[in-house]
Amino acid sequence: MSFDPALQVLQSTFGFDAFRPLQGEVVGELCAGRDALVLMPTGGGKSLCYQVPSLVRDGCGVVVSPLIALMQDQVDSLRQLGVRAGYLNSSLPAEEARAVEAALLAGELDLLYVAPERLIQPRMQALLDRARIALFAIDEAHCVSQWGHDFRADYLQLSLLHERYPHIPRIALTATADARTRQEILTRLDLGDARQFIAGFDRPNIRYRVALKHNPRQQLLRFLREEHPRDAGIVYCMSRSKTEETAAWLCQQGFAALPYHAGLDARLRATHQARFLREEGVVMVATIAFGMGIDKPDVRFVAHLDLPKTVEAYYQETGRAGRDGQPADAWMVYGLQDVIKLRQMMDASEGSVEHKRAEQQRLNAMLGLCEITSCRRQALLHYFGDTLDQACGNCDTCLEPVSTWDGTEAAQKALSAAWRTGQRFGVNHLVDVLRGQRTERVEQFGHDALPTFGVGSDLDGNQWRSVFRQLVARGFLSVDMERYGALRLRDNCRPLLRGEERLDLRRDPVRKAAKQQTRQALPEDIDVGLWEALRERRRSLAEEQGIPPYIIFHDRTLQEMCALLPGSLEEFGRIGGVGERKLDKYGAQFLEVIREYAAIGTAVPAS
Template identity: 55%
Template sequence: MTEVTEREAVQSEALATLHRVFGYDAFRGEQEAVIEHVVSGGDAVVLMPTGGGKSLCYQIPALVRPGTGIVVSPLIALMQDQVDALRALGVRAGFVNSTQDFDERRTVEAEFLAGELDLLYLAPERLRLDATLDLLSRGKISVFAIDEAHCVAQWGHDFRPDYLTLSVLGQRWPDVPRIALTATATHATHQEITQRLGMPDARHFVASFDRPNIQYRIVPKADPKKQLLSFLRAEHEGDAGIVYCLSRKSVEATAEYLSKNGIEAVPYHAGLDAGTRAAHQSRFLREEGLVVCATIAFGMGIDKPDVRFVAHLDLPKSVEGYYQETGRAGRDGLASTAWMAYGLQDVVQQRKLINMGEGDEAFRRRASSHLDSMLALCETARCRRAQLLTYFGQEAPESCGNCDTCLTPPETWDGTVAAQKILSTVVRLDRERRQKFGAGQIIDILLGKRTAKVIQFDHDQLSVFGIGEELAEAEWRGVVRQLLAQGLIAVEGEYGTLVLTEESGSVLGRQREVLLRKETKPAAAPRARRSRSGGGTAAAAAELPAELVPVFEALRAWRGAQAKENGVPAYVIFHDATLREIAMRRPASVAELGTIGGVGEKKLATWGEGVLGVLAGLDGSAPPASSSAPEPEPFDEAEPPEDIDW
């Protein structure tokens, strides 16, 4: 067989598998190239955004190549759901981890050795055990997939030391292709993944980082919990979402506040006991419209497609972290929102955490560089999406038309004089009084406020006292925040005092102009743009023609009942996008239903009659004659696995 013929055969089998199992007719983006390369036996490093279809890049090779695909995943708490979702597609999947008893593990191991599994999920910790390596050596392996591969990067907050041992896979099984996948990585992290996993000959695939269905918005922070509530009530009533907070205390306070105001919300952080975390995660996956308030301990690997918003009440530490967290919204491709409230205290707090935290000077420099990039994203007057894509080394249009700076372009102004007033106040406090203060005291001096602290230190006698009355306090806080972002002033010490930088002199000496964004009063953000094919669970119904809304809602109700009966998340049955297409096309037969995206052979056989019955009931007619489709097979009920804190 010639090379061209072999390639065509691989492409044909992969495409047939995509349609038969997953119910789609074509690959997206880099998927086809990655799959062809891995099926042919090549190693691959894949950078693909959340919702970009990374899982298919190893699932289809595992189904096409002989043997079992081994998926290395750090997400013990999600393995049951991942396996349930695959089994609903007719894929023979299993997992081995510490949540199982001896008999359960022995059963799965026997299935693997007998060649009865298409995919087997393992935590990286398992591969440090000789018993696991011995087990794998006695079976036939089709592919090794290393998911969440950024966990190998020692500078990342998701770092897992067990990932450093995974180079053993290439050493012990040199003829088995390996594929390392992550949703986001800078060039440095990309290289670190390749080096630490021992994949020097791997082909690299970098998909577009653009998520056009996500609208990015950053608002001035005033009263963040009230701002969040207003945002949710105006745009995401009844939608599932994630709210990220910096501290555990803030997580719990925000969840309680939302719940008291009629939005069902639960907290998630590493300080909660494992059972509570597992229960809240399970509820989020299985219930519609639940909000999780969380620290960064939550979210990696969450495969819930209908998360309609991700909100940040505190500034993320890096663009990578922000991108990864916001990417958990809109995995189904429907319109979603990434919303953040951001203020001066966020900048001061993050600078203090870096200055006072553990780590050597190199670590602090790197953390500061990450924060600088995050501040640049917050303060930019250009398109936020373009700023994001540029950070990841991707070309971007000047305007995306779906972020706050594109929808409502910010005004800029010459802030050189204002910057000089701030810097002059810092200079006079230091040189004349040998004192250092934070932003609040400096702003009080400029506004001419005779507070107790101002009077105590005789700051009303300074020549700069009262010279800044042309701006309001919020505007001055914006000036300080933007000077910090531009590196024209810095935060020092435990108390967050302001000090000059090497760049300050050029402003004081009138050699540098300072352009600033004009501060806007906190207000209701512009309505998120919804595409014709998009929207939240509630918005999905609202944007359908009025006569089809009852059809969509009836299908959702049926789906919810099936999910509850079988103990699986609703999206395991069908995604919202699939239900929308069913509502619009109104298939009248099993064959017609099988042409809809997301309806593979197994789902068609399991759920097809149920869907057609719902549609027939709405028409007032009897369900179509029974076909060869069997009755739905119930899934095994399973307690949610205990989460791990890392």
């Protein structure tokens, strides 16, 4: 089959003079009846890779898509171009579904969109057996990965396409997949012989910006009012309640904002999504339940009020901005509480130990991207195996270089302290050793006799926590969650320890920002991040009971918790203001915060 018919379809049906890089090669592969795996960034033109061959080849192209709420919009868009398109999913009334099935069997469809849960049903497969099929396109193919952020169990059964229809070409497409996920797609979908097409991951029109939380709502409001007062955009939050609260608050500030999460009534979700797609200037405040496959070209910003748990999720979510190629913003604020919540979600999941460990590694990679002092785009692309020879000039670290300092010697001291204490202790204990604090635990384990005892008295506690945090984020140290946050050296720290590598660290303005947030002076030995985490737990407990926070514990009691860092209920009971009743009622919950902070306080800045 010549390639000319494909180019003719591209020009006459879709109105484009020529294919983009890789598009033509993919189309040629499918038109020739061969399989393909395609990785292209959002807005890179993935859809044309299967739409054009579906019109060139004899039969109907069947597109497997998890995006039930968007199928109608996709079909409507194709029909506007004169393409005979239809869809089958649970939202379609029985009579209309029968009409679509009849059109398929009569050869009156060019493209049919099907939800994966319907495709794996025997009745649907029997229907396909009787139809003329041009190809199978498996969209959002990363959903097959059990390690990924959008895993769908139904995708695991899509290998049946190869088994049942071995002579029909298949194409798997995604915008988000690291090397491990790509291999999983090939294996689980039986695409071992497929040619791989990997376009660059760079979206040069998107400006990446990341900042520490200090007053997130006001930070968001300033960003929207100063830069996007009338633009369409998406604000991602971690919880359902936060999406609704934030959307209501933005409406009070004069924005057309709508909430979206999986807990909303399906009709209301569909209404909100339709408004976002069809109206101008709407801000969608959503959980990750929203957005996969959103085909709205003029999204001018994507904002994250909470930390995504993986770089893949961050890349895919920010990729919904600027699909038209025009300038767009990816803006995010993050803090300690985000990581505590993500860790709790991981621990509560039913995944295996291996799965949880992989999740932790991906979270660490996300934190590393936040902590980077060099070009943020280069680091993001490097994660996916892509390269950018020069700094991009269009991210926050390029436009406003962060203040850094030569942390080589401090890093060597920190690594040495972790090593000499047997790699069995968390950050707070290591900080005590470095600063020469003769605490009960330091003396108990004889760590006051180590060569590293007291060698770090030139830095305060928060500065040392910043050092440890950045060593974890950059992969020199790992956090052993099974040993209550013990820090362990990784192999790549050897050149740094030997003095063969220099390390510049970010200079954090945490102390000043945090004190503005707390609006009170704190003793110098109080870690502001832990202080805020304890206040947040106190606030949530008070809210549940409808009482003022101070009735649970006074501020001075929280400060004493920060100073003493109790590790057991017995130690917690010795704190001033903690009686027997409050010990029984609240002790375990506040100890949980302290332990969580000890485990991951090294990995994030104070919020």
